[in-house]
Amino acid sequence: MLIDAKELYEKLDDYMEKEVTIQGWIRNHRKQKEFGFIDFNDGTCFQNIQIVYDNKLNCFEEVQKLHVGCAIEVIGKVVASPAKGQEFEISMEKIQLLGDCPEDYPIQPKRHSREFLREQAYLRPRTNLFNAVFRLRSVAAMAIHEYFQSHNYVYVHTPLITTADCEGSDQMFKITTLDLNHLPMVDGKVDMSRDLFGKQAYITGTGQLHGEAFAMAYKKIYTFGPTFRTENSNTKTHANEFWMIEPEIAFCDLNGLMDIEEEMLKFVVSYVLKHCKTEIQFFDSFVEKGLKEKLEKLVSSKFVRISHHDVVDILKKADVSFEFTPDYSEDIAKEHERYITEYFDGPVFITDWPKDIKAWYMKTNEDGKTVAAVDLEVPGAGELMGGSQREEDYDKLISRAREMGVDESTVDWFCNLRRYGGCYHSGFGMGFERLLIYLTGVENIRDVIPFPRTPGNCEY
């Protein structure tokens, strides 16, 4: 009977002493004179299956020639394993080579550096580390859908191609169908009327504006899709293409928003702890010691809520010499984030930020100086989510747009939402990769994206 490794692990009792057929790949092959051991993996679960064979097999010599990486089909009997740390193994009866693999196959059963594996992005999910990372990525994505769908949010596919000046058009990739080597020029400028859309279009850095339009129809919506930034920045946490989750909720203020963020994050972490037990165990052992405990602690903790002003107070009183001096009118630095999450020993919502360092569409507080924005700081990962109550007053919104130099003509429809039954509403954004870095302990964003795009790097 043809079965997946996952099923064999889950229903071992049913298959014990039975003959099964499995299809997958050789991860390792240890050969002895009269025996052989194949570490087999078919990708359906993290664990390998040990296949044993001996020289009673007709094809013993050919089998011994099989390289790491080969695709094989094996018929054999599931038997109790005498080896330590595994309940069962498969005693090979028949084997068929389905796809050969040369000896110079780049993924060998030894420790490869993450830098080397980044260069082999199309092969690296075959390694333990990346297999675990990208399976967890899939499970975490499902957790997010489950949370929002079970709470009656509508999933909106906001457009990637846009002409709206969402977050500053200088941060967006331009797209075109024109021949760059022969652009149609008029008066020294490109005649964009001849492009497919008749004007300059971009791929977007946020779905928020479009999300708000749908929140005004469905009350609760979320987006979950790819997002682009042109930032020419080579850090561990920046990529030019990444995935974002952007919920938007009508009739919701800043406190309501924090309730949602906290509940959602706890749901996702619990879901991953439950559905990725083996992977979390692996990360805990080999990537970040204490990871499991960190995640379990988050689920049972109560997140602190404190204003930016009060955070700066704490930082100023701190007996630490920071590189950057904390300031009531400025953003807080990474070192400050770290101090604050350690100070409270858990996740911290920082609210009411100086308006000049935040986006134009955030609601100005009564003090006229701060906005009803909130960042969630998480121990070990820094800022995980950023959100705000949105400015619902049409005149105030327009005036902020002008102050911040936003091209009004491209967002007039967005501003109109305030005229047509606008109401108090809030939303947040969560970078999916930042969540994954937190969940896996893997530190570099390049290692949680299947095929990462960073400045100068767009292979595959």
Added chain:
Amino acid sequence: MLIDAKELYEKLDDYMEKEVTIQGWIRNHRKQKEFGFIDFNDGTCFQNIQIVYDNKLNCFEEVQKLHVGCAIEVIGKVVASPAKGQEFEISMEKIQLLGDCPEDYPIQPKRHSREFLREQAYLRPRTNLFNAVFRLRSVAAMAIHEYFQSHNYVYVHTPLITTADCEGSDQMFKITTLDLNHLPMVDGKVDMSRDLFGKQAYITGTGQLHGEAFAMAYKKIYTFGPTFRTENSNTKTHANEFWMIEPEIAFCDLNGLMDIEEEMLKFVVSYVLKHCKTEIQFFDSFVEKGLKEKLEKLVSSKFVRISHHDVVDILKKADVSFEFTPDYSEDIAKEHERYITEYFDGPVFITDWPKDIKAWYMKTNEDGKTVAAVDLEVPGAGELMGGSQREEDYDKLISRAREMGVDESTVDWFCNLRRYGGCYHSGFGMGFERLLIYLTGVENIRDVIPFPRTPGNCEY
């Protein structure tokens, strides 16, 4: 107690004769001398709630001035309704205006043409039709995730930005961070080495190539994300941005693939029938008569499997004068698709297509003339999915790439998958919007995408 309309409908017995608070929008407002009726909708479900008030209310006169579109909060008692067709209504006790709306609000309680509403894309989800369409879109998206996740597929976020010549680079949008008005030129050509990635990059038309790499690690994977085509085509079924689902399965041949396609589609249709009862009923009454029956029939039907050759045989024998003459070496036309699905009175898998009209990566059959490709034709929607067994032979694949003019240097890694433990494998693509057209009866792709992008149209 503050509640959503959805909860009120689902737990009506618990709330009957109780006081509740609701927040939402006025869809319609009928005023009489001593009474008033507000059709209220908060977006959490398709149905409106009727709110009644009379002149015993202190603010009777102000309430009567409220326009369609206003955001309101109402406190009132849930009571049995004397009106036909509704079980309950809310007797208003207090009302608060949360967001005003002028009289010239474009969405009035009358029939608007779909063309007009396309121009109001940011407001149209507030209408019955589009509210139903985009809620169903969200539910159908969840159905797809549920199907694949519950069958242990790994969800892979394949990159949108790519340098690989997946489906012909002339069909892809170029992206750039360079200033188009001042491009750096060298020898009459743009110096792309100065662009962010150091070369020309595109936004992609498929995730399949990258998906195959992950199928060789996980056995079963799927993608679900936005996709782009530059096609300058103004038809009901073409858009420049749309969403695709692309599963890829290792150790799976063409028959196995058809099993998966059939099971998946039936699952999604059943899921939508179950979770969008009201919306399906609405589409059945106002968009496509017989829709519900069509969908229920699909779930219980057995899909026909027939080769392209045999389909052409049937078409040639048909007593119909087709505009296009059916030909063994050519694609079949829309009129042929229609005839065949009517002939079999149900969905039809057409297999083994002439190789020259199909993609370069499809497996050549033993006859050397056809490829192991399959299109699923569905009554009333035409081609819903297209898939194939992939060419697993390295030499044959390279030779097909050359014949079809693919830039080999950009897909060498993809071809290498055949060298490193490649195995027989298959995959398919389903355009999400085509599925939605089938599920809703709405005929134009512009009406199932929140903010559609078509040639000359990129508003919002």
